[in-house]
Amino acid sequence: MRAIEFQEYGGPEVLKVVEAEAPEPGPGQVSVDVAYAGINFADLKARETGYRVPRLPFVPGLEVSGRVRALGEGVTGLTVGQEVTALTEGGAYADVAVADATTVFPVPAGVGLRTAATLPTVLPTAYALVHSVGRLQPGETVLVQGAAGGVGTVLGQLAKAAGGTVYGVVSSAAKADYAREYGYDEVFVGDFEKPVRAATDGRGVDLVLDPVGGDTLRAGLASLAVFGRLVSFGNASGAKAWSVGQPELYPHGVTVGGFSILTLAQTAPAELRALAERAFAKVVDGTVSLPVTAEFGLAEAAEAHRLMGTRTSTGKLLLRVGG
Numbered sequence: 001m002r003a004i005e006f007q008e009y010g011g012p013e014v015l016k017v018v019e020a021e022a023p024e025p026g027p028g029q030v031s032v033d034v035a036y037a038g039i040n041f042a043d044l045k046a047r048e049t050g051y052r053v054p055r056l057p058f059v060p061g062l063e064v065s066g067r068v069r070a071l072g073e074g075v076t077g078l079t080v081g082q083e084v085t086a087l088t089e090g091g092a093y094a095d096v097a098v099a100d101a102t103t104v105f106p107v108p109a110g111v112g113l114r115t116a117a118t119l120p121t122v123l124p125t126a127y128a129l130v131h132s133v134g135r136l137q138p139g140e141t142v143l144v145q146g147a148a149g150g151v152g153t154v155l156g157q158l159a160k161a162a163g164g165t166v167y168g169v170v171s172s173a174a175k176a177d178y179a180r181e182y183g184y185d186e187v188f189v190g191d192f193e194k195p196v197r198a199a200t201d202g203r204g205v206d207l208v209l210d211p212v213g214g215d216t217l218r219a220g221l222a223s224l225a226v227f228g229r230l231v232s233f234g235n236a237s238g239a240k241a242w243s244v245g246q247p248e249l250y251p252h253g254v255t256v257g258g259f260s261i262l263t264l265a266q267t268a269p270a271e272l273r274a275l276a277e278r279a280f281a282k283v284v285d286g287t288v289s290l291p292v293t294a295e296f297g298l299a300e301a302a303e304a305h306r307l308m309g310t311r312t313s314t315g316k317l318l319l320r321v322g323g
């Protein structure tokens with residue numbers, strides 16, 4: 001089979017097409033003939049910095065759609081040939097990928113394989129951020145960093161549907177226009193502290209959702225209303241790990257939380273499965289749409305990484321593998 005792997009860390013050029021043995025599913029696992037693989041920012045971090053890379057060479061990729069190829073020992077409830085969508089621990093940029101059965105889902109009714117590949121990472125993540133961790137209530141205000149991206153476009157739609165007033169932050173005017181189509185009431189370009197205060201009559205926001213870290217996370221904390229919540233879910237800035245304590249939390253009674261879908265898949269797979277099923281229902285009932293803005297052949301994975309790495313992509317990017 002074909003796979004995209006890197007043997008060293010670096011820019012998009014380290015992604016190479018190789019011929020490899022198709023992986024076999026171990027006990028409790030499922031192999032999938034891949035139709036489409038989704039691109040995630042975490043794939044770029046893996047390639048550049050070794051984020052969640054156990055060893056080299058490494059085949060990146062965290063989500064696929066396709067058809068079940070083989071079932072490992074003890075797997076029930078799925079059949080060979082069934083259309084599925086799956087969260088993987090790497091290995092998705094390939095003709096065949098393997099996933100734990102707990103993170104393999106039947107393609108939801110009415111959803112095609114192309115859209116199905118966009119579901120496994122961003123949709124449950126956004127659902128958890130708005131509902132499980134962020135606990136957004138109707139009438140509250142929420143501020144989202146990276147509003148035009150994969151997670152960001154879903155967050156705008158889910159937060160709006162939950163009755164929030166939704167503010168976004170992006171790095172360009174074009175992205176601001178794009179985000180406004182996905183639930184955002186107002187979108188700020190770059191600096192956001194003063195605009196947030198102005199938009200909320202000086203009060204600040206009830207919820208901040210931060211995938212950037214560093215100075216942006218600290219500015220988000222400073223933008224919270226009294227009793228506000230901030231949820232950290234990434235470190236796109238590459239800043240060193242943040243920490244908060246009494247000086248940041250006590251004065252306004254604010255709360256800081258965190259979320260990682262990949263960690264939850266390992267620590268609480270049953271919870272992850274229930275979360276994903278609730279989240280997928282939001283696509284089936286039309287609350288959320290997942291815009292695919294660019295599609296590349298498997299061999300063009302480096303081009304997809306270049307696009308996302310230059311901060312010019314919006315929505316979801318896909319690799320067409322089996323099609």
Ligand SMILES: NC(=O)c1ccc[n+]([C@@H]2O[C@H](COP(=O)([O-])OP(=O)(O)OC[C@H]3O[C@@H](n4cnc5c(N)ncnc54)[C@H](OP(=O)(O)O)[C@@H]3O)[C@@H](O)[C@H]2O)c1
Pocket residue numbers: 039040041042121122125146147148149150151152169170171172175211212233234235236237238259260261262308311312313314315316
């Ligand atoms: N915790 C979880 O479970 C989880 C799951 C999925 C994704 N994530 C995180 O969510 C974020 C979005 O992921 P995605 O796959 O949907 O990617 P994406 O949003 O489609 O694309 C990458 C995003 O990162 C932002 N960005 C890129 N470089 C940046 C930098 N140096 N500083 C600040 N922002 C930068 C861009 O926003 P602007 O150019 O508009 O600033 C862009 O929206 C990533 O940080 C990712 O790691 C976390």
